[in-house]
Amino acid sequence: MNNTRKMILDGKIVAQAIYEEIKTEISSSSKKPKLWVILVGNNPSSLRYIKQKQKWAEFVGIEFELFSFESDVSEKELLEKVTFLNKDDTIHGYIVQLPLPKHINEKNIINSILPEKDVDGFHPQNQGKIVIWDDSWMAPCTPAGMMELLKYYKIDALWKNIVIIGRSNIVGKPIANLLINASATVTICNSKTQNIEFYTKNADIIITAMGAPHFLTVDKINPKSIILDVGFTIIDEKIYGDSDFENIIKNGNAITPVPGWVWALTVSCLMKNTLKAFKNRK
Amino acid sequence: MNNTRKMILDGKIVAQAIYEEIKTEISSSSKKPKLWVILVGNNPSSLRYIKQKQKWAEFVGIEFELFSFESDVSEKELLEKVTFLNKDDTIHGYIVQLPLPKHINEKNIINSILPEKDVDGFHPQNQGKIVIWDDSWMAPCTPAGMMELLKYYKIDALWKNIVIIGRSNIVGKPIANLLINASATVTICNSKTQNIEFYTKNADIIITAMGAPHFLTVDKINPKSIILDVGFTIIDEKIYGDSDFENIIKNGNAITPVPGWVWALTVSCLMKNTLKAFKNRK
Structure with a gap:
């Protein structure tokens, strides 16, 4: 495996592993x-x-x-x-x-x-169970997928400085709450954040979920930052993430590719939630 | 009003104003x-x-x-x-x-x-409604009280860098979610955070809720930081907050006094939640 390939965090591989695990169990x-x-x-x-x-x-x-x-x-x-x-x-x-x-x-x-059948994890009770770390939750599938990605690549959130840009109900806020409980130091930025580089340059992990094509450029990050790009913008039939993938990968950072990784993990976690709901019932 | 008095954020005054408002309404x-x-x-x-x-x-x-x-x-x-x-x-x-x-x-x-009768705001559904900003919530009373304090002193969270040290279910995490939704850039630190001064020195507002007496000293803050100290530790029958109040007030920072402000605001917000539950029923 060459160095560049090692730097790509491939959500599809992680999703496939989740599917196989679920299949075996069922x-x-x-x-x-x-x-x-x-x-x-x-x-x-x-x-x-x-x-x-x-x-x-x-x-x-x-x-x-x-x-x-x-x-x-x-x-x-x-x-x-x-x-x-x-x-x-x-x-x-x-x-x-x-x-x-x-x-x-x-x-x-x-x-x-x-809430027990809410496999999308959108019900307020499930969002609240994430906050108080009651893991009978159904977590929203995209943040749940990110946690699976980190686990697969053995990226421990403990002691890490993690910056989340974007604060939607289904991505930014639930992933923030999951990571706070995983003992990370978490900063949640938004479109009004002043001097965002102050945070991103200090980050071990950056999660972008804004829908601002190529917002995150090499000059805003440090060479060790791991980038999870949830951005998804379509311009002239081409899909863009929030980060300048080409230059960031050249810079040596580990990064998720857009598109593909988010969607694969989201669907796999929907199946995982369904299995959990099934097992909780029994 | 002299300058030192202006720097004290007095939760008791805010609580009294809340009580009067509730009394009039009832x-x-x-x-x-x-x-x-x-x-x-x-x-x-x-x-x-x-x-x-x-x-x-x-x-x-x-x-x-x-x-x-x-x-x-x-x-x-x-x-x-x-x-x-x-x-x-x-x-x-x-x-x-x-x-x-x-x-x-x-x-x-x-x-x-x-959840509709949960005036302490501890039920996961209420915690989750804070996350998704569904303001039919019953917010936990201490963070709700902090929001009242900020409102009373006209401290707008918008665009502010806010650092929260501590991540309990009833203080750290709910106040984080409330402030994220108020468009602040919020960093949640914990006992494992490396180089915590990186965050505190850059903060417009610091909320400490650790139970670590005098952890927050003048050298860790900037002269404009506003300090909300929720720390409460008893040593030899004396109560300590998380911050070095005496020196911080001399430094010219606005700060809440320990003890008193937290408790007063918490109780006033319990009454406010009860009134809300009463009105929601009608």
């Missing part, structure tokens, strides 16, 4: 976990994402079912489906694929999902 | 909020704290009731009481005074409290 069980996906409308990106989820569910041995609503379904009807899924003991986990049409209040839907 | 309501406190055993500190809570509840017009169990009460019996309080519509909020005897699992008790 194959030895007489009952199978069951995952439902609720889709409203026919957003092409959502359909593509769901297809991937189905593919990997089938690979690991999770029963998968898609239930589609027309885009004009009422919030009340959707909530009735959620109530049905909460009560149905044969379904271990389910997600409501986001985004939802504007006439439906996403918060109302997410808050109605039974 | 006095114009025909129904009164009702707060229950469950006490197990007769820990002298707990009894002293509860007496203060009763005093201020009565001052603002909140009906207060204490229910005591013997220290050998079973977890099952305590959980039955919690279930009763969850169902009783006449009770708007309640707390189970901590610490509990060792034979009772605190987590089981806290997780059983109805």
Whole structure:
């Protein structure tokens, strides 16, 4: 393995390892976990994402079912489906694929999902369990995937200075809380942070989740920083991360490639959450 | 007002303002909020704290009731009481005074409290609502009190570099999440943080919640830092904060005095949460 390859943190390899592990565990069980996906409308990106989820569910041995609503379904009807899924003991986990049409209040839907079946990890109770380190949580899948990546590459968060740029509900804040509990010193920056280099130049690990193409350049980092780039911006049909990958890899830093690693890990952690929900039930 | 007095951030004044505001609001309501406190055993500190809570509840017009169990009460019996309080519509909020005897699992008790009545703000759902900024939360009272202090003294968290030393479930982590959402750049340090001065010397606001007497000395801060000291350590019957108050105040920094400010604000926010629970019900 040459030096450059060693510097690439490959989420797809990590995801594959997670899939194999789940597959082995499920194959030895007489009952199978069951995952439902609720889709409203026919957003092409959502359909593509769901297809991937189905593919990997089938690979690991999770029963998968898609239930589609027309885009004009009422919030009340959707909530009735959620109530049905909460009560149905044969379904271990389910997600409501986001985004939802504007006439439906996403918060109302997410808050109605039974936390134990919330395999997307978006319910406030799951977010709160991360804060207080009650590991019966369902962690949101992207931050859970980052933790798997760090574990796979034996990057211990303990004693590390970690900088997170971006503070969304599904990436920045939950990964911050996970890393705080892993005994890292964590700085959460945002678009208003003054002199961001003060933090990034001192960081052992930098996580970018902004959607600001090539924001993170070599001059803003130190040669030992490890970069996890969750940025995802499409310009003229080309996908950009938040970091200047080409020059950062030349600089000798370890870094995740964009695109690919985030999505692979996110889907693998959705399967991992589904297995967890299944095992918690038993 | 002389210069030194201006530098003291007086939580008691802020708490008094909160009490007056709550009192005015309740006095114009025909129904009164009702707060229950469950006490197990007769820990002298707990009894002293509860007496203060009763005093201020009565001052603002909140009906207060204490229910005591013997220290050998079973977890099952305590959980039955919690279930009763969850169902009783006449009770708007309640707390189970901590610490509990060792034979009772605190987590089981806290997780059983109805989040809407959890005026201590310890339930994971309330912690999670802080993360995702769903302000129907009941925030834990000490961090909620710090936010009130900042508001009272017109210290805007926006654009500020804030350093939090300590990462407990009821202080460090919830205040971090509140400040992240207030658009501050927030660094959470812990006892394992290397070169902590790197962060503290750059901080606009430093929050210490460690229990390490006089850890924060003048040489670790910059002259403009505002210090919120939540430290509380008793040595030879004397109470110490985490900061070297005497020298820091001489240095011209704004700082909270230990003891007093934390406790006053914590109790006032317990009353504020009770009023909120009462209003949310209506």
